[in-house]
Amino acid sequence: MVKKLLSLFIICLTVKSVNAQSFGLKYTFAAVTNSSGPIDPTPAQVATGVSTNSWAAVGTGTNSTGAAYFSFTGWGTGATSSVNTTFTGSIDPAKYYEVTLTPQAGYSVTLNNMTFGASRSTTGIRHFAVRTNKDSYAANVAATYTPLNSAASTTVITIQGGDTFFWFDDVNSTSGPAAGSVANNQCGANFSGPNFTNQSSPYIIRIYAWNSEAAGGTFRIDSLMINGVATFSTAGFGSISHDLSSSFKLYPNPTNNGVVYIESKNANKGSIEIVNVLGKVVAREGIESNYSTVKLDLSALTEGTYFVRCRIGNKVITEKLMITK
CATH class of the missing domain: 2.60.40.3080 (Immunoglobulin-like)
Structure with missing residues (x-):
C-alpha cells in the first residue's frame, strides 16, 4: 500500500514538472516614435501560459523623446545639477511606467526577475524604483545594478536602502560619456516570496521615477526582459485522479x-x-x-x-x- 501511494506521489510530481514552462518576455520598444503616444505600439508579448499588454507611461509627457526606446519627461522635480546629497522630491504614485502580465486560463505564473537598461538626460531623474500590485505598490522590489562594458569602471547608479535606484553620477547621462548609455546600465528587479509565486491573478509592474533636475528631464528604459515560469494548474478540472x-x-x-x-x-x-x-x-x-x-x-x-x-x-x-x- 505504501509503495502504491509513493508511486502515485511520484506520478503527480512528474505531471506538475512537465507542465511548467519557463518564459522570457522581451520588450524592445522598436515601434516607439516621438509621436506614438504614451503606450508602446510594439506588438504585445505573449508566451505559453502568460499574456501581457504594452508598456504605458502614466502621468508623464504624452510622447517619447525619441524613437525605438521608452523615454518621457514630466517627472517630479527635486534635484539640483551636480548636487548628490540634497534632494527635496519623493516618489509620486501618479507618475510611472506600467505593464500588466495576465496568467492564461488554467495557468499559474511565478515571476523570477526583470532586467532593463536605464538612462537619463542631463537634467533627468535621479531616483527610480520597481513596485507591483501584489502589495498595493507599498514596497520596492529587490533592486540590482550591473555596470556593463565601459561602465564597469565608472558605476553611475547605486542601490540605496529600501531598494531605490540612485543615479549618483550626475555627469553621466544619455548624451554624456559611454558609461551613461542605456546599454551599459543594466538594472534589475528580483521577484521572490509568495506574492510572486504561482499566482493566477494579473501582475501589474510599475517603474516609478522622481527627483528630476528639471521638468523637461527624461527617464529612459530599453531592452527590458521579464523572466518567469508558467505552470499549468488542474484547478477547474478537478484533481488528476490517475485511477x-x-x-x-x-x-x-x-x-x-x-x-x-x-x-x-x-x-x-x-x-x-x-x-x-x-x-x-x-x-x-x-x-x-x-x-x-x-x-x-x-x-x-x-x-x-x-x-x-x-x-x-x-x-x-x-x-x-x-x-x-
Whole structure:
C-alpha cells in the first residue's frame, strides 16, 4: 500500500514538472516614435501560459523623446545639477511606467526577475524604483545594478536602502560619456516570496521615477526582459485522479494518431470531455450505459497535453492524455 501511494506521489510530481514552462518576455520598444503616444505600439508579448499588454507611461509627457526606446519627461522635480546629497522630491504614485502580465486560463505564473537598461538626460531623474500590485505598490522590489562594458569602471547608479535606484553620477547621462548609455546600465528587479509565486491573478509592474533636475528631464528604459515560469494548474478540472481504470479504461495513451478508446466500466450514462491546457473543451462525447466503449478521433488536434474528463452522475474523473505525431 505504501509503495502504491509513493508511486502515485511520484506520478503527480512528474505531471506538475512537465507542465511548467519557463518564459522570457522581451520588450524592445522598436515601434516607439516621438509621436506614438504614451503606450508602446510594439506588438504585445505573449508566451505559453502568460499574456501581457504594452508598456504605458502614466502621468508623464504624452510622447517619447525619441524613437525605438521608452523615454518621457514630466517627472517630479527635486534635484539640483551636480548636487548628490540634497534632494527635496519623493516618489509620486501618479507618475510611472506600467505593464500588466495576465496568467492564461488554467495557468499559474511565478515571476523570477526583470532586467532593463536605464538612462537619463542631463537634467533627468535621479531616483527610480520597481513596485507591483501584489502589495498595493507599498514596497520596492529587490533592486540590482550591473555596470556593463565601459561602465564597469565608472558605476553611475547605486542601490540605496529600501531598494531605490540612485543615479549618483550626475555627469553621466544619455548624451554624456559611454558609461551613461542605456546599454551599459543594466538594472534589475528580483521577484521572490509568495506574492510572486504561482499566482493566477494579473501582475501589474510599475517603474516609478522622481527627483528630476528639471521638468523637461527624461527617464529612459530599453531592452527590458521579464523572466518567469508558467505552470499549468488542474484547478477547474478537478484533481488528476490517475485511477481512470477504476471506472474507465483509456487506451492507447499516449496516442500517435489521435484515436483513443474509452471503455466504460460503469452501468450509468455519462459524458466525456477532452480539455486542452488552456481549459477549453475541444471534444465531447456521451457515454451510454451497459458498459459501452467510446471511440474518439482526436486526429485534428495538435500534438501536446490534454485532459480527459469523465462524468458519471456526481463523480468526475480526470486523466492526462498525450497526443504525439
